[in-house]
Amino acid sequence: MRLTQTLIPTLREAPQDAEIPSHKLMMRAGLIMKLGGGLYTFLPAGLKALRKVERIVREEMDRAGALEVLMPALQPREIWEKSGRYAVLKESMFKVKDRQQRDMVLGPTHEEVITDLVSRLISSYRQLPKTFYQIQTKFRDEIRPRFGLMRAKEFSMKDAYSFDVSWEAADISYQAMYDAYVRIFKRCGLRTKVVEADTGAMGGNFSHEFMVLAESGEDGIVECEACSYAANLERAERKAPVPKASSTDQPPTVVATPGQRTIEEVSSFLKLKPWDLIKTLIYLADGNPIAVLVAGHRDLNEHKLARILGGVSLEMADDQTIAKVTGAPVGFAGPVGLKIPIYADVELQTPRIMATGANSADSHLINVMIERDFQVTSFHDLVIAKEGDKCPRCSIRMREKRGIEVGHVFKLGTKYSQAFDAGFLDDKGTRQISIMGCYGIGVTRTLQAIIEQSFDEDGIIWPMAIAPYQVSVVVPNTGHAESVRVAEELIRDLEAKGIEVLFDDRDERPGVKFKDADLMGLPIRAVISERSLAEGKVEVKRRTEKDKQMVSVTDTVSVIQSIIQGELA
RNA sequence: CGGGGUGUAGCGCAGCCUGGUAGCGCGCCAGCCUUGGGCGUUGGAAGUCGUGGGUUCAAAUCCCACCGCCCCGACCA
Known part of the structure; x- marks a missing residue:
C-alpha cells in the first residue's frame, strides 16, 4: 500500500485531550x-x-x-x-x-x-x-x-x-x-x-x-x-495481623473533640495513631441500617461486605439516617450503644484499648474495648488489601x-x-x-x-502479529528514480509472499519519513537510497533495535520473510 | 452525579485582566530550493472566537444561562 493512497494522518503533537x-x-x-x-x-x-x-x-x-x-x-x-x-x-x-x-x-x-x-x-x-x-x-x-x-x-x-x-x-x-x-x-x-x-x-x-x-x-x-x-x-483477601491484646480498668470515657470528624483529625487531636481508632461506617442493606467497623488506618471493601451479606443492595447511609441511628451528626459515630447489627473486620477481633465516636456531637470515646463495651454481630475480612499486607495463602508480603x-x-x-x-x-x-x-x-x-505496553519516545512498537503492516519501505529521496524502481520491485515481491507493506511514497524530506515510520511503529523498516544502492544493498532495520543491517537487494525478501516468521513462531 | 479546568483555523497555542482591524507555530495549496532524522524561501486559502441571551456606540474580551470536552472524586464518619 502506498502511503499517499491510504489515509494515515500522523500528528506531530498529541491532541490535548489525550492523557496516557x-x-x-x-x-x-x-x-x-x-x-x-x-x-x-x-x-x-x-x-x-x-x-x-x-x-x-x-x-x-x-x-x-x-x-x-x-x-x-x-x-x-x-x-x-x-x-x-x-x-x-x-x-x-x-x-x-x-x-x-x-x-x-x-x-x-x-x-x-x-x-x-x-x-x-x-x-x-x-x-x-x-x-x-x-x-x-x-x-x-x-x-x-x-x-x-x-x-x-x-x-x-x-x-x-x-x-x-x-x-x-x-x-x-x-x-x-x-x-x-x-x-x-x-x-x-x-x-x-x-x-x-x-x-x-x-x-x-x-x-x-x-x-x-x-x-x-x-x-x-x-x-x-x-x-x-x-x-x-x-x-x-489478606491475612489479618493479630495485634497485641491490651486492657484497661477504665470505663469508656467521653472526651470533647469539637469539629474533629475524620480519622486524621481525631487521631492527631487525641494524639493517637489511626490504628488505635475504630472507624464506624453506617450502611443501608436493603434499606436497613447496619454498622461496619474497621481499624482507623483501613478502608472498607464494599464488595466484600456485599458478598458477606449475600446479594443485598448496599449503600452508604445518608446524613439523616446516620443522625437517626447514632444520635449524632456525621463524624461522631461509634459502636457503643448502637442497636443495629454490627459487622467488624477481623483485625479488630483481639480486644485492645481503642477510641471511637461517642454518638454525640463533638465527642469521642476513649478506653473502649471490643466485646467488653459492645458486641459485634460477626467478624469478617472486610478491608481493602494493600501493599505490605500478608498473603492469605502463604503469609508472605504482597505488593x-x-x-x-x-x-x-x-x-x-x-x-x-x-x-x-x-x-x-x-x-x-x-x-x-x-x-x-x-x-x-x-x-x-x-x-x-x-x-500501552509497547512504545518508546519515538512512537509505537507493534508486535509482528498486530502491526497494520509488517514492513515500512522508505525511499528518502523519491527524486532518485532508481531507488523508487528498486523499492517498487521489492514491494511487489514482498506482497507476492503475502507480506503487508506500507510504502512511504510521499515527496517529503527524509526526516519526516523516518519520524513517521518510528511513530507508526511497523516492525521492519527497509530503506532504499542512492547511497545503499551504490553497494547494491537495502538497509533493513527492526523497530525494536537500534542497529540496521545492509542486505543485498536480491536477499532482502528472504531476510524480511525470515524475520517475520521468526517473530510469529 | 459532585468538584476543578477548558472551549479562538485540521492540530498545538497567544490575545481576554484594561472592550475598538482576530494572531503565532505546525499542517494545507502554488512556486523555487533541498533530499539520511520533523530543511529553507516566496506567495496563498482557511476561523459563525462552543451556543443563546444581556450590557455597550462597539463584545473573542464584561455579565447570565446552556452545551461540549478533559481531569479528580463519587467511602465522608
Missing part, C-alpha cells in the same frame, strides 16, 4: 479519530490492527471448540426484566424506544440473549456441552469514558457463553476458555497477569481477570511476592500493582439459565438446568493495551 501514552500514540499515529466522548472512528491503519486482534481471537475461540454466532445489539427490555438485571444495570444501559414506543436497550452484554436462545434450541444432554461466542459492538453509558478506547461508550467485545450438564463439566469448559485466553494474549504480544476477581453485576461465584500491568491501569491488584496468589483489590483488564472469565452457575429456564433432559429423562460460564475480551481495549 497509548491514547496519545493512537491519535498521533493516525489510527483513530474522536467523534465525541468515548466514541471513536477507526481509521484505515487502526482498523487493520483491530482486525488482526479479532482474527487471533477468532482462531483461538474456534480452536477451543466455541461456535461463532452474532446476536442483536438492539434488545427488547423484557429479557432484561426477566433476568432481573434491568434494575441493576439500567443506569449504564442506553435505552431507546421503537416507533411503537416499545422499550429497547442497546446491549451492554449478552447473557440474556444467549440464554434465551439456548432455552429454545437446547433440550437434551446430548446437545451439550456448547460454547457460543461473538465479536460484537457493545454499548455502555459509562459514568466517565476515558483514555481513548480504554473506557469507551461503544466498543468491540468478544463475549462467549458456555452451557454444561454439570459443575464438573462446566469446569472443563471454563478451563478451555481460560487456556484460550492465555494463548490469545500471548499471540497478541501481551504480557498478562491472571488475578482472582470480583464478579460484580455479572453475578456468579468465581472469576479470573486477565490484566495487562500498566501504570495507567484503572484496576488495583495485589500479588504475593512468594506464591502465585494475585487478586483484584475488589476481591483480594500492589495497577492493571488494565483485557479479559475476564466467570463461572456463572445457574443465575441466567434458571431465569430463562435453559435446561435439558438428562439420560434418565429428568429435567435439569444448565450450568453456565461467560467469558469476555475487550477487543478494542486489548488493541490499545498492546500499545
Whole structure:
C-alpha cells in the first residue's frame, strides 16, 4: 500500500485531550479519530490492527471448540426484566424506544440473549456441552469514558457463553476458555497477569481477570511476592495481623473533640495513631441500617461486605439516617450503644484499648474495648488489601500493582439459565438446568493495551502479529528514480509472499519519513537510497533495535520473510 | 452525579485582566530550493472566537444561562 493512497494522518503533537501514552500514540499515529466522548472512528491503519486482534481471537475461540454466532445489539427490555438485571444495570444501559414506543436497550452484554436462545434450541444432554461466542459492538453509558478506547461508550467485545450438564463439566469448559485466553494474549504480544476477581453485576461465584500491568491501569491488584496468589483489590483477601491484646480498668470515657470528624483529625487531636481508632461506617442493606467497623488506618471493601451479606443492595447511609441511628451528626459515630447489627473486620477481633465516636456531637470515646463495651454481630475480612499486607495463602508480603483488564472469565452457575429456564433432559429423562460460564475480551481495549505496553519516545512498537503492516519501505529521496524502481520491485515481491507493506511514497524530506515510520511503529523498516544502492544493498532495520543491517537487494525478501516468521513462531 | 479546568483555523497555542482591524507555530495549496532524522524561501486559502441571551456606540474580551470536552472524586464518619 502506498502511503499517499491510504489515509494515515500522523500528528506531530498529541491532541490535548489525550492523557496516557497509548491514547496519545493512537491519535498521533493516525489510527483513530474522536467523534465525541468515548466514541471513536477507526481509521484505515487502526482498523487493520483491530482486525488482526479479532482474527487471533477468532482462531483461538474456534480452536477451543466455541461456535461463532452474532446476536442483536438492539434488545427488547423484557429479557432484561426477566433476568432481573434491568434494575441493576439500567443506569449504564442506553435505552431507546421503537416507533411503537416499545422499550429497547442497546446491549451492554449478552447473557440474556444467549440464554434465551439456548432455552429454545437446547433440550437434551446430548446437545451439550456448547460454547457460543461473538465479536460484537457493545454499548455502555459509562459514568466517565476515558483514555481513548480504554473506557469507551461503544466498543468491540468478544463475549462467549458456555452451557454444561454439570459443575464438573462446566469446569472443563471454563478451563478451555481460560487456556484460550492465555494463548490469545500471548499471540497478541501481551504480557498478562491472571488475578482472582470480583464478579460484580455479572453475578456468579468465581472469576479470573486477565490484566495487562500498566501504570495507567484503572484496576488495583495485589500479588504475593512468594506464591502465585494475585487478586483484584475488589476481591483480594489478606491475612489479618493479630495485634497485641491490651486492657484497661477504665470505663469508656467521653472526651470533647469539637469539629474533629475524620480519622486524621481525631487521631492527631487525641494524639493517637489511626490504628488505635475504630472507624464506624453506617450502611443501608436493603434499606436497613447496619454498622461496619474497621481499624482507623483501613478502608472498607464494599464488595466484600456485599458478598458477606449475600446479594443485598448496599449503600452508604445518608446524613439523616446516620443522625437517626447514632444520635449524632456525621463524624461522631461509634459502636457503643448502637442497636443495629454490627459487622467488624477481623483485625479488630483481639480486644485492645481503642477510641471511637461517642454518638454525640463533638465527642469521642476513649478506653473502649471490643466485646467488653459492645458486641459485634460477626467478624469478617472486610478491608481493602494493600501493599505490605500478608498473603492469605502463604503469609508472605504482597505488593500492589495497577492493571488494565483485557479479559475476564466467570463461572456463572445457574443465575441466567434458571431465569430463562435453559435446561435439558438428562439420560434418565429428568429435567435439569444448565450450568453456565461467560467469558469476555475487550477487543478494542486489548488493541490499545498492546500499545500501552509497547512504545518508546519515538512512537509505537507493534508486535509482528498486530502491526497494520509488517514492513515500512522508505525511499528518502523519491527524486532518485532508481531507488523508487528498486523499492517498487521489492514491494511487489514482498506482497507476492503475502507480506503487508506500507510504502512511504510521499515527496517529503527524509526526516519526516523516518519520524513517521518510528511513530507508526511497523516492525521492519527497509530503506532504499542512492547511497545503499551504490553497494547494491537495502538497509533493513527492526523497530525494536537500534542497529540496521545492509542486505543485498536480491536477499532482502528472504531476510524480511525470515524475520517475520521468526517473530510469529 | 459532585468538584476543578477548558472551549479562538485540521492540530498545538497567544490575545481576554484594561472592550475598538482576530494572531503565532505546525499542517494545507502554488512556486523555487533541498533530499539520511520533523530543511529553507516566496506567495496563498482557511476561523459563525462552543451556543443563546444581556450590557455597550462597539463584545473573542464584561455579565447570565446552556452545551461540549478533559481531569479528580463519587467511602465522608
